[in-house]
Amino acid sequence: MGDITRDQIEIDFNELKVLYQDLRLLREEGDAYIVGDLPFSATYNGNSPIIDQYKIKILLPKDYPKSPPKLMEFGGRIPKSFHTNPDGTLCLGAPLEVRMKFNGNLLSYVKELVIPYLYSYSYYEKxxxxxxxxxxxxxxxxxxxxxxxxxxxxxxxxxxLLEILATGKFRGHLDCPCGSRMKLRKCHGPQLIQLSNYQTKFDFINDYNDCAILFRKNPL
Known part of the structure; x- marks a missing residue:
């Protein structure tokens, strides 16, 4: 893990630590992760307030902050049947959604992804x-x-639309695939350009292939 990445992790963790003082940053054989108790208070649409706390582990990737962290719960409370990935990490959303909400910021990752997930399980329990x-x-x-x-x-x-992101074949003068009869550049085009900042073409190819299987389309 390079010095630039280490420095960024320290900066981002210190920002997180201000709000969540029971978390600790640990390093082991080149890996970095954050562990500890994460208390929160949250509501849904201003209703159903829940105050709760979970024991979590945030795994920081070696290319942080380019790639988002992964989350685990080690208190034995959340069952594997509840939106859990095959590797034991918690499924916080679709890959692009996670990257957009993380957006290179650890505090955003916790506020926009981790806490909503934990709130949803506490809500489900209740x-x-x-x-x-x-x-x-x-x-x-x-x-x-x-x-x-x-x-x-x-x-x-x-x-x-996803195929355009996956192949990089953006043709703004052609009709938008959504059926609006507008040119791509005046319809979904700007959104596609914005989304391309969050994932690589390889990531979009994976998303396309996962979706295409449902319709037995040829993978890219």
């Missing part, structure tokens, strides 16, 4: 359902995330 609704798993969940992002219901249109 009320038996989810406060925000929930995405499906795998490619279906990724597709649903893009449908919400593009404000489209057509899966085919979403795949066509």
């Amino acid at each position: 009320y038996g359902d989810m406060p925000f609704g929930e995405l499906s798993h795998g490619g279906r969940g990724i597709l649903e995330s893009y449908q919400e992002l593009f404000v489209l219901t057509s899966s085919e249109c979403v795949l066509d």
